[in-house]
Amino acid sequence: MSAVIDTHAGEHHHGPAKGITRWLFTTNHKDIGTMYLVFSFAMFLFGGSMAMVIRAELFQPGLQIVDPEFFNQMTTMHGLIMVFGAVMPAFVGLANWMLPMMVGAPDMALPRMNNWSFWLLPCAFLILASTLFMSGGAPNFGWTFYAPLSTTYGPPSTTFFIFAVHIMGISSIMGAINVIATILNLRAPGMTLMKMPLFVWTWLITAFLLIAVMPVLAGVVTMMLMDINFGTSFFDASGGGDPVLFQHVFWFFGHPEVYIMILPAFGAVSHIIPAFSRKPLFGYASMVYAVGAIALLSFVVWAHHMFTVGIPIAGQLFFMYATMLIAVPTGVKVFNWVATMFRGALTFEAPMLFAVAFVILFTIGGFSGLMLAIAPADFQYHDTYFVVAHFHYVLVPGAIFGIFASAYFWLPKWTGHMYDETLAKTHFWLSFIGMNLAFFPMHFLGLAGMPRRIPDYALQFADFNMVSSIGAFMFGATQLLFLLIVVKCIRGGEQAPAKPWEGAEGLEWTLPSPPPYHSFQTPPEVK
Amino acid sequence: MGVHAMRAGVLAGGLLLPAWSMADWTLNMTPGVTGTSNEIFSLHMTILWICVAIGVVVFGVMFWSILAHRKSEGHKPAHFHENTAVEVAWTIIPFVILVIMAIPATATLVDMYDTEESDIDIKITGYQWKWRYDYINDDFGFFSNMATSQDEIYNRAAKSEHYLLDVDNPLVIPVGKKVRFLVTANDVIHSWWVPAFGVKKDAIPGFINETWTRVDEPGIYRGQCTELCGRDHGFMPVVVKAVPQAEYDAWVQDQLAAAELERQLTEKEWTLEELLERGERVYATACAACHQANGAGIPPTFPALKGNPVVTEDLPAHLDIVVNGVSGTAMQAFGPQLSEADLAAVITYERNAWGNNTGEMITPKQVFDYKNQQ
Ligand code: HEM
Ligand SMILES: [Cu+2]
Ligand SMILES: [Cu+2]
Numbered sequence: 001m002s003a004v005i006d007t008h009a010g011e012h013h014h015g016p017a018k019g020i021t022r023w024l025f026t027t028n029h030k031d032i033g034t035m036y037l038v039f040s041f042a043m044f045l046f047g048g049s050m051a052m053v054i055r056a057e058l059f060q061p062g063l064q065i066v067d068p069e070f071f072n073q074m075t076t077m078h079g080l081i082m083v084f085g086a087v088m089p090a091f092v093g094l095a096n097w098m099l100p101m102m103v104g105a106p107d108m109a110l111p112r113m114n115n116w117s118f119w120l121l122p123c124a125f126l127i128l129a130s131t132l133f134m135s136g137g138a139p140n141f142g143w144t145f146y147a148p149l150s151t152t153y154g155p156p157s158t159t160f161f162i163f164a165v166h167i168m169g170i171s172s173i174m175g176a177i178n179v180i181a182t183i184l185n186l187r188a189p190g191m192t193l194m195k196m197p198l199f200v201w202t203w204l205i206t207a208f209l210l211i212a213v214m215p216v217l218a219g220v221v222t223m224m225l226m227d228i229n230f231g232t233s234f235f236d237a238s239g240g241g242d243p244v245l246f247q248h249v250f251w252f253f254g255h256p257e258v259y260i261m262i263l264p265a266f267g268a269v270s271h272i273i274p275a276f277s278r279k280p281l282f283g284y285a286s287m288v289y290a291v292g293a294i295a296l297l298s299f300v301v302w303a304h305h306m307f308t309v310g311i312p313i314a315g316q317l318f319f320m321y322a323t324m325l326i327a328v329p330t331g332v333k334v335f336n337w338v339a340t341m342f343r344g345a346l347t348f349e350a351p352m353l354f355a356v357a358f359v360i361l362f363t364i365g366g367f368s369g370l371m372l373a374i375a376p377a378d379f380q381y382h383d384t385y386f387v388v389a390h391f392h393y394v395l396v397p398g399a400i401f402g403i404f405a406s407a408y409f410w411l412p413k414w415t416g417h418m419y420d421e422t423l424a425k426t427h428f429w430l431s432f433i434g435m436n437l438a439f440f441p442m443h444f445l446g447l448a449g450m451p452r453r454i455p456d457y458a459l460q461f462a463d464f465n466m467v468s469s470i471g472a473f474m475f476g477a478t479q480l481l482f483l484l485i486v487v488k489c490i491r492g493g494e495q496a497p498a499k500p501w502e503g504a505e506g507l508e509w510t511l512p513s514p515p516p517y518h519s520f521q522t523p524p525e526v527k
Numbered sequence: 528m529g530v531h532a533m534r535a536g537v538l539a540g541g542l543l544l545p546a547w548s549m550a551d552w553t554l555n556m557t558p559g560v561t562g563t564s565n566e567i568f569s570l571h572m573t574i575l576w577i578c579v580a581i582g583v584v585v586f587g588v589m590f591w592s593i594l595a596h597r598k599s600e601g602h603k604p605a606h607f608h609e610n611t612a613v614e615v616a617w618t619i620i621p622f623v624i625l626v627i628m629a630i631p632a633t634a635t636l637v638d639m640y641d642t643e644e645s646d647i648d649i650k651i652t653g654y655q656w657k658w659r660y661d662y663i664n665d666d667f668g669f670f671s672n673m674a675t676s677q678d679e680i681y682n683r684a685a686k687s688e689h690y691l692l693d694v695d696n697p698l699v700i701p702v703g704k705k706v707r708f709l710v711t712a713n714d715v716i717h718s719w720w721v722p723a724f725g726v727k728k729d730a731i732p733g734f735i736n737e738t739w740t741r742v743d744e745p746g747i748y749r750g751q752c753t754e755l756c757g758r759d760h761g762f763m764p765v766v767v768k769a770v771p772q773a774e775y776d777a778w779v780q781d782q783l784a785a786a787e788l789e790r791q792l793t794e795k796e797w798t799l800e801e802l803l804e805r806g807e808r809v810y811a812t813a814c815a816a817c818h819q820a821n822g823a824g825i826p827p828t829f830p831a832l833k834g835n836p837v838v839t840e841d842l843p844a845h846l847d848i849v850v851n852g853v854s855g856t857a858m859q860a861f862g863p864q865l866s867e868a869d870l871a872a873v874i875t876y877e878r879n880a881w882g883n884n885t886g887e888m889i890t891p892k893q894v895f896d897y898k899n900q901q
Contacts, residue, residue, distance in 0.1 A: 237733020
């Protein structure tokens with residue numbers, strides 16, 4: 001392997017530094033991975049508590065708790081924090097921990113950049129959170145920040161929001177470069193591309209998506225910055241600009257972004273289901289091709305978020321067909337997971353429970369996605385709670401359950417201890433029930449005509465909103481249990497063997513639990 | 528069945544009925560009252576049933592495995608991990624299903640885009656946070672504001688039947704006629720939606736979108752703005768009254784007469800009291816959303832008018848801001864929106880309300896002259 005790694009391996013064996021410097025200056029993939037995961041969980045709770053504010057206000061018709069202006073700040077910050085603060089960093093954390101161990105490397109390829117890309121994140125979110133205390137309040141224009149609501153009509157804090165987005169973007173791009181460099185350069189001898197574990201494959205493709213679209217996001221916020229502060233009119237019709245241009249650029253980033261939030265989960269679940277089915281993954285090659293197809297198609301479907309803005313009918317038809325087409329590779333993945341379970345020898349430990357729920361509930365989110373793809377029907381669904389239901393079905397059981405499944409699957413490896421299975425199963429069942437109670441009724445609300453992003457609603461929506469809020473509180477409270485389980489697992493518990501799961505496959509299980517500070521000092525041989 | 532049981536049932540039903548009739552557990556989209564909305568509804572049901580069918584097959588196999596292929600049941604794992612025929616099949620079959628689905632969807636879309644040969648054209652303009660309807664063929668127009676009171680919203684009064692879905696001036700259209708809507712906005716993006724018509728179109732400042740409807744049944748239809756447009760996005764409902772042609776014609780005549788009356792108000796001699804009374808009403812509908820009923824505003828976004836030097840001293844500046852707005856802010860130009868009488872009334876009101884006791888008044892004629900000078 002590369003010269004850098006050889007000299008490093010030749011050094012005396014050393015462990016982590018002591019005290020705070022261990023975390024501030026670390027270049028170790030496990031320490032950085034841990035920091036990413038801790039950060040992401042903190043953001044999950046932060047963004048989650050905003051969701052609780054939203055659901056509390058929507059518990060009953062009428063305005064009870066917050067002003068509509070603050071309500072809009074809550075929905076905006078909730079969306080931004082969940083997407084950029086909870087889901088994306090969690091997957092980067094998993095990548096940091098697992099990629100070197102899965103490809104048989106000692107560490108990530110670019111360890112210093114790794115440190116930098118993590119530490120940018122707390123800075124970005126400190127700036128974003130501080131807008132809550134600025135005069136005029138935090139961003140209040142939705143996580144999609146459509147111009148001109150976010151430019152001409154935005155609060156003064158918008159410029160800080162733009163700065164925060166830039167920093168996050170830089171962090172994501174550096175993280176993605178690191179992932180690509182690690183996967184392409186540090187694979188163990190014998191590990192050809194088509195022998196790579198699926199988590200590695202999905203992250204490789206995700207990293208390319210990130211590099212392709214984060215600059216587009218940076219571009220669109222820079223155009224906003226110019227419009228707000230330097231007198232340009234990119235998005236202002238009175239100066240010759242076009243507000244719809246904003247949406248095209250935003251969604252050119254935004255749609256691949258939703259796949260960035262789900263592809264790594266696809267990868268992780270493709271490890272977990274075979275492990276607990278004690279049977280190899282069905283259709284490895286078609287899984288890889290399906291992810292590739294999804295990633296490519298994700299660049300040509302962006303305007304399905306804009307069916308009502310008045311694009312010409314030819315465009316409308318193109319984006320409808322392209323979006324429907326994405327259902328094919330997505331279906332292939334679901335069929336493969338089910339075929340993997342079929343005639344296996346199944347057991348249902350917490351990772352498997354979360355993974356199976358992932359497949360079922362993500363598929364339900366996929367179904368509503370297919371419905372939304374039908375452009376004429378989308379005229380009725382668009383910007384209603386049906387959409388809120390749809391994207392929470394793909395994000396909560398998709399991204400979040402995928403992350404929980406991964407965490408339980410690899411916690412024994414990371415900590416060297418088994419987690420408390422009973423508590424973990426409790427966590428699962430309460431999350432499962434809470435999440436369905438919170439989000440399933442939103443389908444009905446949307447179909448009955450309740451728009452999204454409203455702080456108060458007409459009386460016919462009252463009943464399901466109350467049900468939904470109860471489910472949301474249940475789901476929210478349950479997540480504290482996860483914190484307890486993880487802390488307990490770090491502090492002690494039954495000693496975990498190198499391979500705690502009977503059916504698990506992969507290089508990471510050949511290392512002891514917990515693994516050495518520098519994962520593979522000598523590259524393993526893959527046959 | 529025993530007669531007692533029946534009585535008990537009737538009694539229980541009678542007691543619970545009021546509660547049930549308040550509750551509304553609507554699960555599905557409604558078919559609506561236009562050709563478009565019916566077509567959309569049938570697309571919606573088709574794709575829903577397709578999803579259900581696929582779901583039954585996929586989840587069926589999955590639950591079969593979950594129940595039968597457990598290790599605890601002593602099931603030994605098989606070792607197969609690919610099967611080209613199956614994999615090709617489950618790529619092709621969904622593709623074919625999608626093609627079949629795309630055909631009616633395309634037809635409906637083409638139909639929805641056909642705005643040609645309309646009988647009536649109405650321009651819809653979204654404002655923060657109200658709608659304006661201009662009847663292009665008849666040359667009159669009006670604003671449509673939410674009619675639900677703040678007391679209901681803040682739980683100080685019982686909520687009425689059409690809570691948040693009531694307006695002062697509904698859009699009125701004749702049944703059986705093709706009505707073309709030209710949709711635009713004055714400030715930010717809004718979206719005009721009436722679920723029963725299957726019509727939703729974004730209102731984009733600086734651009735005009737077209738859509739259309741033909742309503743078959745007379746009635747009152749309600750919808751809402753569906754694009755986040757700022758603080759009161761949840762409080763700009765859409766109400767459309769579809770009436771028979773004769774009733775529509777009579778209504779148009781009334782509107783034209785009312786517009787003429789409005790013009791005459793400019794000529795009239797006004798007293799301070801009359802202006803204040805009118806001004807209070809105008810302020811409540813046009814200004815209070817931002818500057819608040821008590822004039823305190825929501826600083827720093829919406830300035831207070833109470834004790835504000837522009838309002839207590841500089842009359843020309845006050846007039847200029849209200850008539851021409853402040854470009855690049857939420858303060859719109861009210862010159863084109865309000866009549867001279869309303870402008871004079873609201874300015875006079877602001878200069879005398881909440882302790883701004885300037886005692887000054889400005890007449891509709893002065894406003895008229897000011898507008899003409901520009
Ligand atoms: C703790 C459980 C959660 C609850 C109860 C919840 C609740 C909600 C609700 C009620 C809304 C709609 C607000 C509105 O339209 O008025 C919303 C919006 C949103 N949520 Fe969540 N959510 C949860 C978790 C998540 C997660 C995990 C993610 C992402 C990974 C997420 C991403 C979003 C996004 C992107 C929006 C759109 C924000 C916008 O309209 O700009 N949510 N959430
Ligand atoms: Cu999309
Ligand atoms: Cu709106």
